[in-house]
Amino acid sequence: MSDAYLALEDGRVVEARGRVPGRTRGELVFTTAYTGYEESLTDPSYEEQVLTFSYPLIGNYGVRAERFESDRIHPRAAVAREFTEEVVEWLAEEDVPAVDHLDTRDLVTSIREEGAMKVGIAVGDDATPEAAKAELAKCKGMSEHTEIGAQVTTPEPTTYEGDGDTTVTLVDCGAKQSIVDSLVQRGATVHVLPYDASPEDVEALDTDILFISNGPGDPENYEPTHELVDYFAGDVPMAGICLGQQIIASALGGTTEKMAFGHRGVNQPVRDIETGRVVMTTQNHGYTVADPGEHLDVTQINVNDDTAEGLASEELDVITRQYHPEAHPGPNDTLDFFDDVLAMTESEGNGRKRRVVASD
Numbered sequence: 001m002s003d004a005y006l007a008l009e010d011g012r013v014v015e016a017r018g019r020v021p022g023r024t025r026g027e028l029v030f031t032t033a034y035t036g037y038e039e040s041l042t043d044p045s046y047e048e049q050v051l052t053f054s055y056p057l058i059g060n061y062g063v064r065a066e067r068f069e070s071d072r073i074h075p076r077a078a079v080a081r082e083f084t085e086e087v088v089e090w091l092a093e094e095d096v097p098a099v100d101h102l103d104t105r106d107l108v109t110s111i112r113e114e115g116a117m118k119v120g121i122a123v124g125d126d127a128t129p130e131a132a133k134a135e136l137a138k139c140k141g142m143s144e145h146t147e148i149g150a151q152v153t154t155p156e157p158t159t160y161e162g163d164g165d166t167t168v169t170l171v172d173c174g175a176k177q178s179i180v181d182s183l184v185q186r187g188a189t190v191h192v193l194p195y196d197a198s199p200e201d202v203e204a205l206d207t208d209i210l211f212i213s214n215g216p217g218d219p220e221n222y223e224p225t226h227e228l229v230d231y232f233a234g235d236v237p238m239a240g241i242c243l244g245q246q247i248i249a250s251a252l253g254g255t256t257e258k259m260a261f262g263h264r265g266v267n268q269p270v271r272d273i274e275t276g277r278v279v280m281t282t283q284n285h286g287y288t289v290a291d292p293g294e295h296l297d298v299t300q301i302n303v304n305d306d307t308a309e310g311l312a313s314e315e316l317d318v319i320t321r322q323y324h325p326e327a328h329p330g331p332n333d334t335l336d337f338f339d340d341v342l343a344m345t346e347s348e349g350n351g352r353k354r355r356v357v358a359s360d
């Protein structure tokens, strides 16, 4: 008799060892990162997902709060071949169901072949396959989480002072702390605003750069953030990371789509189209920009599948990345993105351009 069951959308029920009891459900995804489990588990972009680690041993260098990317664990459950006691204690403190001692290689292969799928999970002495299936039956698709921004955004505006002159407004759709840190380390003062901030809220800050953060779920479910982009495009230089790239593209006339199983890991190769340079990047996304629209050019692409990894508009002063230049976890190859973002304040017409994409 097992004490943990995962009911998969493809009809299978997988048995496991229960590490933290509970009942839950979410979109089953995997990351291939072999380090950085603290950063991944606290990355708000994993909200409403069940995170499977393809690397077999998770927890072998402990748990340290200084590596957290937010103030809580975001995946609804955690799955690995083997979790250490210390990670299990942390997951238990935060009431996040966890299972191990299952064939994660098989699980990952299924996701790769069939795509990200819903999963229902039951863990504990009274766990049954039926209980896991009941959770699965209640599981929503990712795009059905229409209020997901509200689940992860800052409850109130917060300012992080830098020692330079540039001010950045970071619209928090579930921002990783390392994005704030990367900007502050370069001298910027960062005003973090909720994802549904109004244009007036942004205007009151007299900001040099509008920055749209990473975040969970379907980019099309962030209507207030789309409106901000639409309102300021052409007036204020803009940057975005991951969900931020998707929202900016979509708000400026492009389209996004769901990928089969997405990119999650720390060794995704990306090529810069102009220079030909290839960098290793950290990624965590299940949607992608299908068409950048008429205002944006694709500047970087994923070497594996040609998806858009960087977008830009010289005319509107926009640069975005689909991957995570702030790393944490993963390689620091792409930190210079933040230098490029802050350099936009020096470009011609900064903050004084005519609005060229108006909603009215």
Ligand SMILES: NC(=O)CC[C@H](N)C(=O)O
Pocket (backbone or CB within 6 Å): 045, 213, 214, 215, 216, 217, 218, 219, 241, 242, 243, 244, 284, 285, 286, 287, 288
């Ligand atoms: N890391 C992110 O910002 C993720 C963006 C979006 N939720 C996706 O899955 O594509």
